[in-house]
Amino acid sequence: MSEAAPRSPRRAPVERQRDPERTKAQLLDAAKAEFGAKGYAAARVSEIAAKAGVNKQLISYYFGGKEGLYNALTATMYDDYVAASEHDMPFADVVRFFAQSGVRDHDLAKLFLWENLTDGAPDAIGVEGQRGFLQRQVEYVRARQAAGDFPADLDPEFLLLIFMAASSAALALPRVVRAVSGQDPNSAEFAEAYGEQLARLVGHLAVPRK
Amino acid sequence: MSEAAPRSPRRAPVERQRDPERTKAQLLDAAKAEFGAKGYAAARVSEIAAKAGVNKQLISYYFGGKEGLYNALTATMYDDYVAASEHDMPFADVVRFFAQSGVRDHDLAKLFLWENLTDGAPDAIGVEGQRGFLQRQVEYVRARQAAGDFPADLDPEFLLLIFMAASSAALALPRVVRAVSGQDPNSAEFAEAYGEQLARLVGHLAVPRK
DNA sequence: AATAAAGTCAACCAAACGTTTGAAAAAGTC
DNA sequence: GACTTTTTCAAACGTTTGGTTGACTTTATT
Numbered sequence: 001m002s003e004a005a006p007r008s009p010r011r012a013p014v015e016r017q018r019d020p021e022r023t024k025a026q027l028l029d030a031a032k033a034e035f036g037a038k039g040y041a042a043a044r045v046s047e048i049a050a051k052a053g054v055n056k057q058l059i060s061y062y063f064g065g066k067e068g069l070y071n072a073l074t075a076t077m078y079d080d081y082v083a084a085s086e087h088d089m090p091f092a093d094v095v096r097f098f099a100q101s102g103v104r105d106h107d108l109a110k111l112f113l114w115e116n117l118t119d120g121a122p123d124a125i126g127v128e129g130q131r132g133f134l135q136r137q138v139e140y141v142r143a144r145q146a147a148g149d150f151p152a153d154l155d156p157e158f159l160l161l162i163f164m165a166a167s168s169a170a171l172a173l174p175r176v177v178r179a180v181s182g183q184d185p186n187s188a189e190f191a192e193a194y195g196e197q198l199a200r201l202v203g204h205l206a207v208p209r210k
Numbered sequence: 211m212s213e214a215a216p217r218s219p220r221r222a223p224v225e226r227q228r229d230p231e232r233t234k235a236q237l238l239d240a241a242k243a244e245f246g247a248k249g250y251a252a253a254r255v256s257e258i259a260a261k262a263g264v265n266k267q268l269i270s271y272y273f274g275g276k277e278g279l280y281n282a283l284t285a286t287m288y289d290d291y292v293a294a295s296e297h298d299m300p301f302a303d304v305v306r307f308f309a310q311s312g313v314r315d316h317d318l319a320k321l322f323l324w325e326n327l328t329d330g331a332p333d334a335i336g337v338e339g340q341r342g343f344l345q346r347q348v349e350y351v352r353a354r355q356a357a358g359d360f361p362a363d364l365d366p367e368f369l370l371l372i373f374m375a376a377s378s379a380a381l382a383l384p385r386v387v388r389a390v391s392g393q394d395p396n397s398a399e400f401a402e403a404y405g406e407q408l409a410r411l412v413g414h415l416a417v418p419r420k
Numbered sequence: 421a422a423t424a425a426a427g428t429c430a431a432c433c434a435a436a437c438g439t440t441t442g443a444a445a446a447a448g449t450c
Numbered sequence: 451g452a453c454t455t456t457t458t459c460a461a462a463c464g465t466t467t468g469g470t471t472g473a474c475t476t477t478a479t480t
Binding site for chain 1: 378
């Protein structure tokens, strides 16, 4: 082991033993998993720290405690959804997209449901981004309705609500899913089949052309 | 005050100072409110006892602790729903019924959602009653489909899931409701309007007669 | 009336939890 | 290379929480 390897001409990016950015990212990741799985009250900071592989004190150091960590997490929660609002797909596909969000990022989707069920702070952070996203969706539904995708006597706002709620069945009502269909609500197969049925239902709402 | 009132011939039911049944009922009521509002983990037994107006020790005495109380509560949770399954109404009305369950018994409906979101114990109590109720609903949807209320290419099981999830929008996604419609998701007006829209949507799915 | 049983409560306890403290090790600066 | 700041950790702390103990009061039994 005495002969040193020839010094690599291109410096590999230094593997820092200590890296605050990496540590924070690890904590946020672990927090998403823990909060998503158990909700805020049942989540344990020790568990988050263990999952992130760091000392639990760093939660206080970087985020000011459990609550601060939760806030930091939910503040950026809707960015993914907002990013996906640059669509040009038929509404049936949008619904499919929603229905599979539980498969794409299970923890995030569950966190979203916890946040809604708790519904404690009406002035929660990140709501303005969420609101903008939702408003855009409503406008989109309205346009689709004008194009004949939906009957005229249905309100676009309610239509969006109905299909967002319906899309979250696998995560919001897993026990009902199991009892009714016998399938595993978390499986990709179920999400696929469920999204397909939802899309079909949307298709049946189209106003027949004269 | 010396003249005694003429002894009432019909003995009024004795107002007992101590009444285990009444105490238990008060605890169960308070538990439903507390668990429904905050979920199991965030619920506090002291809070439940205070709300019931009794000493918290009685929770251990009668139900064997917090968990026992929760189990006793959820065990009878579906009785109301099961009782309502003696229906003969069109599916649109069933959907309206679902959509307003959050107004009829807000705590119970939220408890149901907590229970689903947690989804910890797959062998939870009371599931057999729930399962029976749901199976009956599926059969009902199937019959309605045969009668032409739904297109043939939609699965009855998925249809039930879709509309159960959609019906719970006000409770499961209150923030989305507020952001999209601006209305108070807990108001009776919203439940009314939302149920109406859901019913209309169901109506549009009916297969046109030849 | 005496006695036993059941019901209720205030005070106390042990465990769990999030946070704080104090110090060590690494990274940055001059 | 010395000095400062940043990052990390282990241990201790104070608080909260669900549960228990033992006494007291009402109800039932004889």
